[in-house]
Amino acid sequence: MADNHDAKAKDSRDAWLPSLITETPQEGFALAITLSQKGVAVTQPDAEMRKEKRPEYAQDPDSLIAVSHVIATHFQTVAAANGYWRE
Amino acid sequence: MADNHDAKAKDSRDAWLPSLITETPQEGFALAITLSQKGVAVTQPDAEMRKEKRPEYAQDPDSLIAVSHVIATHFQTVAAANGYWRE
Amino acid sequence: MADNHDAKAKDSRDAWLPSLITETPQEGFALAITLSQKGVAVTQPDAEMRKEKRPEYAQDPDSLIAVSHVIATHFQTVAAANGYWRE
Amino acid sequence: MADNHDAKAKDSRDAWLPSLITETPQEGFALAITLSQKGVAVTQPDAEMRKEKRPEYAQDPDSLIAVSHVIATHFQTVAAANGYWRE
Amino acid sequence: MADNHDAKAKDSRDAWLPSLITETPQEGFALAITLSQKGVAVTQPDAEMRKEKRPEYAQDPDSLIAVSHVIATHFQTVAAANGYWRE
Amino acid sequence: MADNHDAKAKDSRDAWLPSLITETPQEGFALAITLSQKGVAVTQPDAEMRKEKRPEYAQDPDSLIAVSHVIATHFQTVAAANGYWRE
Numbered sequence: 001m002a003d004n005h006d007a008k009a010k011d012s013r014d015a016w017l018p019s020l021i022t023e024t025p026q027e028g029f030a031l032a033i034t035l036s037q038k039g040v041a042v043t044q045p046d047a048e049m050r051k052e053k054r055p056e057y058a059q060d061p062d063s064l065i066a067v068s069h070v071i072a073t074h075f076q077t078v079a080a081a082n083g084y085w086r087e
Numbered sequence: 088m089a090d091n092h093d094a095k096a097k098d099s100r101d102a103w104l105p106s107l108i109t110e111t112p113q114e115g116f117a118l119a120i121t122l123s124q125k126g127v128a129v130t131q132p133d134a135e136m137r138k139e140k141r142p143e144y145a146q147d148p149d150s151l152i153a154v155s156h157v158i159a160t161h162f163q164t165v166a167a168a169n170g171y172w173r174e
Numbered sequence: 175m176a177d178n179h180d181a182k183a184k185d186s187r188d189a190w191l192p193s194l195i196t197e198t199p200q201e202g203f204a205l206a207i208t209l210s211q212k213g214v215a216v217t218q219p220d221a222e223m224r225k226e227k228r229p230e231y232a233q234d235p236d237s238l239i240a241v242s243h244v245i246a247t248h249f250q251t252v253a254a255a256n257g258y259w260r261e
Numbered sequence: 262m263a264d265n266h267d268a269k270a271k272d273s274r275d276a277w278l279p280s281l282i283t284e285t286p287q288e289g290f291a292l293a294i295t296l297s298q299k300g301v302a303v304t305q306p307d308a309e310m311r312k313e314k315r316p317e318y319a320q321d322p323d324s325l326i327a328v329s330h331v332i333a334t335h336f337q338t339v340a341a342a343n344g345y346w347r348e
Numbered sequence: 349m350a351d352n353h354d355a356k357a358k359d360s361r362d363a364w365l366p367s368l369i370t371e372t373p374q375e376g377f378a379l380a381i382t383l384s385q386k387g388v389a390v391t392q393p394d395a396e397m398r399k400e401k402r403p404e405y406a407q408d409p410d411s412l413i414a415v416s417h418v419i420a421t422h423f424q425t426v427a428a429a430n431g432y433w434r435e
Numbered sequence: 436m437a438d439n440h441d442a443k444a445k446d447s448r449d450a451w452l453p454s455l456i457t458e459t460p461q462e463g464f465a466l467a468i469t470l471s472q473k474g475v476a477v478t479q480p481d482a483e484m485r486k487e488k489r490p491e492y493a494q495d496p497d498s499l500i501a502v503s504h505v506i507a508t509h510f511q512t513v514a515a516a517n518g519y520w521r522e
Contacts, residue, residue, distance in 0.1 A: 017461040020519050026104040029122070033129050035464070035510070039503030042468050044493045057496035058131045061144035065153045066500045068126030072160035073507035075122070081519035084107050084168035113191040116209070120216050145218045148231035152240045155213030159247035162209070171194050171255035200278040203296070207303050232305045235318035239327045242300030246334035249296070258281050258342035287365040290383070294390050319392045322405035326414045329387030333421035336383070345368050345429035374452040377470070381477050406479045409492035413501045416474030420508035423470070432455050432516035 020081035028082055032074035036067065107168035115169055119161035123154065194255035202256055206248035210241065281342035289343055293335035297328065368429035376430055380422035384415065455516035463517055467509035471502065 016038070022028040044050055057063035079085075103125070109115040131137055144150035166172075190212070196202040218224055231237035253259075277299070283289040305311055318324035340346075364386070370376040392398055405411035427433075451473070457463040479485055492498035514520075 015461060017464055018459070020460050020514065021521070024105070025107050026102060029104055029125065033126075035507065036503055038464065039468075039506040040499045042506065043489075043499050043502050049494065053494070053496050054130075057500075059136065059140070060496075061140050061147075061150055062153065063496055063500060064127045064130050065144075065150060065157060066497065066504070067130050068123055069153070069157045069160060070500060070504045070507050071126040071129065072122065072157050072164075073504060073511065076160065076164045077507075077511045077514045077519075079107065079164050079168060081514060081521065084164075086108070086168065111192070112194050113189060116191060116212065120213075141217075146223065146227070148227050148234075148237055149240065151214045151217050152231075152237060152244060154217050155210055156240070156244045156247060158213040158216065159209065159244050159251075163247065163251045166194065166251050166255060171251075173195070173255065198279070199281050200276060203278060203299065207300075228304075233310065233314070235314050235321075235324055236327065238301045238304050239318075239324060239331060241304050242297055243327070243331045243334060245300040245303065246296065246331050246338075250334065250338045253281065253338050253342060258338075260282070260342065285366070286368050287363060290365060290386065294387075315391075320397065320401070322401050322408075322411055323414065325388045325391050326405075326411060326418060328391050329384055330414070330418045330421060332387040332390065333383065333418050333425075337421065337425045340368065340425050340429060345425075347369070347429065372453070373455050374450060377452060377473065381474075402478075407484065407488070409488050409495075409498055410501065412475045412478050413492075413498060413505060415478050416471055417501070417505045417508060419474040419477065420470065420505050420512075424508065424512045427455065427512050427516060432512075434456070434516065 020078055022078065022082060025079070025082075025085050028078040028085070029071075029075055031078050032071045035074040035078075036070040039070065107165055109165065109169060112166070112169075112172050115165040115172070116158075116162055119158045119165050122161040122165075123157040126157065194252055196252065196256060199253070199256075199259050202252040202259070203245075203249055206245045206252050209248040209252075210244040213244065281339055283339065283343060286340070286343075286346050289339040289346070290332075290336055293332045293339050296335040296339075297331040300331065368426055370426065370430060373427070373430075373433050376426040376433070377419075377423055380419045380426050383422040383426075384418040387418065455513055457513065457517060460514070460517075460520050463513040463520070464506075464510055466513050467506045470509040470513075471505040474505065 016034075020031070022031055040050065041047075057067075103121075107118070109118055127137065128134075144154075190208075194205070196205055214224065215221075231241075277295075281292070283292055301311065302308075318328075364382075368379070370379055388398065389395075405415075451469075455466070457466055475485065476482075492502075
């Protein structure tokens with residue numbers, strides 16, 4: 001598992017966030033989701049472990065709402081970065 | 088259920104967020120609700136499952152307050168995008 | 175109850191948020207309260223049910239603090255919309 | 262108690278928030294505290310009840326931290342309103 | 349203990365927040381910590397009590413994360429006040 | 436352990452946050468992670484203790500989501516400081 005962990009750690013050093021700019025609000029929302037998930041992977045870098053836990057929290061309304069809150073926070077950032085896609 | 092899931096996943100690829108601009112503050116609030124719900128659907132894409140859980144958390148004041156907080160966060164974004172509908 | 179629910183749903187289609195602009199900071203705070211309550215009513219549209227739950231969460235300090243947090247989030251939006259009522 | 266409640270409700274109609282502008286950051290922090298407490302009083306207008314609960318949550322670290330978070334949110338608003346007291 | 353409480357209350361009337369401006373981001377972070385702690389002291393002014401509770405919540409990951417969130421919220425304010433220490 | 440604690444306290448006095456400016460969004464995200472961790476270390480300065488607790492909260496979805504929320508809050512600050520890395 002240590003190896004697995006090292007592999008993940010290495011992956012996360014790779015470029016995954018070249019820019020906050022997106023074509024559309026919807027792509028910006030998708031980026032907010034990615035940022036939320038990265039924020040979880042920081043503390044639990046083992047993707048297998050995260051996958052294993054998913055059925056548990058995916059059925060817990062409070063967890064689902066909390067995830068939605070994190071996405072909302074990142075979406076604020078991404079939307080501001082894109083001038084709210086106004087034009 | 089896997090098929091069902093795939094169908095949902097496909098739906099969510101469709102355009103649902105063409106713009107953050109709305110005519111009125113109230114439509115902006117409705118958009119904030121949509122964004123909150125999308126943030127939940129990301130983790131639990133099965134609409135049947137979400138519907139099934141609803142009676143449970145709809146009677147839990149803390150869950151209701153938490154949902155309201157997520158909506159408030161998105162409403163900040165939508166309101167800023169619309170220049171607060173000032174004129 | 176379904177009828178009741180439909181009636182509520184209809185109510186919420188009515189205009190309740192024509193503007194974020196208020197005369198005074200205090201009216202802005204009142205609007206933030208309204209927005210918080212609307213965010214709860216979205217998930218639990220049955221006003222009777224909400225009323226029934228009130229004595230329960232109105233005595234739970236953590237629920238009271240959480241409500242206050244939602245109001246604070248909306249007050250940020252309303253205050254910004256009003257240029258903080260600076261002049 | 263209903264009378265008591267009515268009296269409180271009347272009190273809260275009185276002017277308590279004429280402005281977000283304060284002389285100093287520290288007065289701004291005090292205003293953020295007031296706003297947090299008002300947000301609690303909205304749901305639990307009975308001051309006696311709030312006082313009674315205080316010893317309970319004043320010893321619960323998580324409640325104390327949550328209150329501090331609400332104050333922080335309001336302080337963002339008050340600080341922005343005052344241009345961060347920069348000059 | 350009432351006397352003790354009065355003493356604390358008096359202390360908190362003293363000037364502790366003359367400005368949000370700091371020389372460096374790191375001093376700004378330290379100020380955000382102070383603001384978070386002041387927000388706790390508002391509800392629990394007894395420093396002895398706060399100290400007594402510390403070993404308890406300092407070992408609870410969720411409390412630690414919640415404190416970190418409050419600091420993050422205040423750091424937003426302090427950073428904005430300082431123009432993000434850009435030059 | 437007291438010595439250990441003192442050593443940590445001394446470490447945290449060292450410069451660790453010279454600037455909020457980063458080359459890329461991804462480095463900004465890494466800085467947001469550092470800020471989140473510093474916010475935890477404030478209350479629990481014993482690095483051994485923090486490490487010991489990690490397996491526990493790294494398997495608790497709600498803790499992971501809460502950490503991700505703190506990172507999101509700091510990322511807002513860092514992104515704004517960097518003008519969202521727009522050019």
